[in-house]
Amino acid sequence: MVINRQLVLTYLYLLVYILLSxxxxxxNKWVLSPKYFNFPFPxxxxxxxxxxxxxxxxxxxxxxKVVTPVKMTFEIYATCVIPISAFFxxxxxxxxxxYLFISVAFIQMLKALMxxxxxxxxxxxxxxxxxxxxxxxxxxxxxxxxVSSYGExxxxxxxxxxxxxxxxxEALRLVLTQVLLQKKGLTLNPITSLYYIAPCSFVFLFxxxxxxxxPGMEVxxxxxxxxxxxxxALSALALNFSIFLVIGRTSxxxxxxxxxxxDWILIALSTVVFPESxxxxxxxxxxxxxxxxxxxxxxxxxxxxxxxxxxxxxxxERTAKEFKMEKKSSDLYVPDDTINSSSGLRIGRxxxxxxxxxxxxxxxxxSRLSHLGQSHYSSHSx
Numbered sequence: 001m002v003i004n005r006q007l008v009l010t011y012l013y014l015l016v017y018i019l020l021s022x023x024x025x026x027x028n029k030w031v032l033s034p035k036y037f038n039f040p041f042p043x044x045x046x047x048x049x050x051x052x053x054x055x056x057x058x059x060x061x062x063x064x065k066v067v068t069p070v071k072m073t074f075e076i077y078a079t080c081v082i083p084i085s086a087f088f089x090x091x092x093x094x095x096x097x098x099y100l101f102i103s104v105a106f107i108q109m110l111k112a113l114m115x116x117x118x119x120x121x122x123x124x125x126x127x128x129x130x131x132x133x134x135x136x137x138x139x140x141x142x143x144x145x146x147v148s149s150y151g152e153x154x155x156x157x158x159x160x161x162x163x164x165x166x167x168x169x170e171a172l173r174l175v176l177t178q179v180l181l182q183k184k185g186l187t188l189n190p191i192t193s194l195y196y197i198a199p200c201s202f203v204f205l206f207x208x209x210x211x212x213x214x215p216g217m218e219v220x221x222x223x224x225x226x227x228x229x230x231x232x233a234l235s236a237l238a239l240n241f242s243i244f245l246v247i248g249r250t251s252x253x254x255x256x257x258x259x260x261x262x263d264w265i266l267i268a269l270s271t272v273v274f275p276e277s278x279x280x281x282x283x284x285x286x287x288x289x290x291x292x293x294x295x296x297x298x299x300x301x302x303x304x305x306x307x308x309x310x311x312x313x314x315x316x317e318r319t320a321k322e323f324k325m326e327k328k329s330s331d332l333y334v335p336d337d338t339i340n341s342s343s344g345l346r347i348g349r350x351x352x353x354x355x356x357x358x359x360x361x362x363x364x365x366x367s368r369l370s371h372l373g374q375s376h377y378s379s380h381s382x
Contacts, residue, residue, distance in 0.1 A: 010249045014258050017246045020239040022266040025104060026273050027232055032099045035276070037228065041217060042096035043209040045232070046089075047202055052233035053240075054198035060191050067191045077196075080180040085200035087173035093205060094166030101159025102152075103277035104270035108263050109148045110163045112290035115297050116141050117171035125175045137297045144290025151282020190244050256298050260291060 031037045031045060039045065060066040072081075098107055116138045122128035149155060188196065246255060267287070271277050 006249075013242065013246045013249055014254070017239075017242045018258060018262045018265060020235065020242050021262050022269055024232075024235050024239050025266060026270065027235055028096065029099050029104050029270075029274065031228065031232060032096065033274075034100075037225075039222065040100055041213045041222070042100065043093055043205055043213050044217070045229075046092045046096050047205050047209060048229050049233050049236050050089075050092075050198045050202040050205065052230075053194045053237055054202060056237060057191055057194035057198060061195045067189060069192060069195065070186065070188060072196065076184055076186060080184055080186065081196050081200055084173055084177050084180065085197050086204050087169050087176060088197060089201040089204035091166045091170035091173060092201070093208060094162045094169060098159045098163035098166065101156040102163065103154065104274065105267045105277050105279055105283070106148075106152050106154075107163055108267050108270075109283065109287045109290070110145060110160065111167065111263070112141055112287065112294055113145055113164065113167050114171065115294055117168045118174055121168070121171040121175045122178075125179060127175055127178055133300060134297065137293045137300065140293035141290045141297070144286045144288070144293060146286070147289060148283050148286025151280045151286055153278050153280060154276075190240065194240075260295070263291075 028045065031039050032042055034040055061069050119128065119134060119138055123130050149160065246258070250258075267279065271279055
């Protein structure tokens with residue numbers, strides 16, 4: 001039996017992505033939780049991630065010259081990078097704060113709302129059209145999340161509001177990224193994305209940190225454990241690069257399936273790592289309903305892309321183009337698309353609602369159809 005080396009390597013990358021994505025989220029929860037490492041300062045943790053990522057990107061761009069920086073004008077920075085960084089920082093802030101109040105499992109269930117939030121923001125901003133088939137899927141996802149929330153034993157309104165606010169902040173960031181960067185025609189790769197976005201997000205987070213967390217840190221006299229925070233930030237950065245590798249080697253549909261699988265694995269693992277996290281039957285039923293809506297949404301989006309790239313021609317021409325399109329969907333960079341600079345999202349014929357970003361790594365390049373979809377670099381990142 002001949003083993004396809006490339007296929008094995010692809011599945012190995014997928015496994016690494018799933019492990020890192022789940023690991024980073026659980027690690028962040030462990031660090032933030034008062035019951036474990038007891039570092040209840042989510043803004044500080046996010047700033048550590050942003051500072052570390054920005055520093056690594058600086059050395060890669062300016063010192064080792066792995067990539068060449070783009071011609072960034074003050075106008076582009078002020079009108080594109082700053083507003084996108086502001087919403088990105090907000091999504092990380094709110095998303096990580098939610099870990100102080102609600103469980104990892106429930107947070108993952110709430111994250112099923114991401115396609116809903118992105119679709120609504122895209123319609124409001126005029127980058128997508130209101131379609132009843134998509135709208136009905138969004139209703140199904142919302143119903144599932146409501147059912148799951150109703151079944152949550154340790155439901156906390158504060159944590160839920162933080163998480164949902166973070167989701168909508170990330171959705172607005174995605175839409176703004178499409179609108180602003182598509183207009184400017186700016187193209188950034190994952191490293192230059194970190195180079196420009198991470199420092200700006202760090203600055204935005206400084207104000208709430210100074211007002212909300214700095215006084216508490218002085219009173220509680222927190223001891224800084226370099227090993228813990230360095231390994232935590234390094235894990236988040238490794239997650240971003242694993243996504244970079246996965247997107248470059250596999251198809252959009254495979255990435256979507258891997259994302260759904262990762263969510264289920266993470267929910268199960270969280271109950272093992274954090275025994276106080278309890279999952280009820282109603283939780284599972286509600287999340288299953290939401291996932292059905294997400295899967296149908298993904299199917300419709302894949303179908304739309306195929307239809308938009310396959311004009312009515314003879315069967316041979318249609319087959320040839322479909323093959324090329326499938327190949328293109330697995331490529332990281334596409335010539336006729338503009339890669340979103342801040343999140344790495346590709347902008348071309350598809351709207352922001354076509355993309356599900358990984359909440360754990362929203363800075364890095366994401367396939368147009370990828371399920372990797374917010375994280376927060378903090379949830380991610382956290």
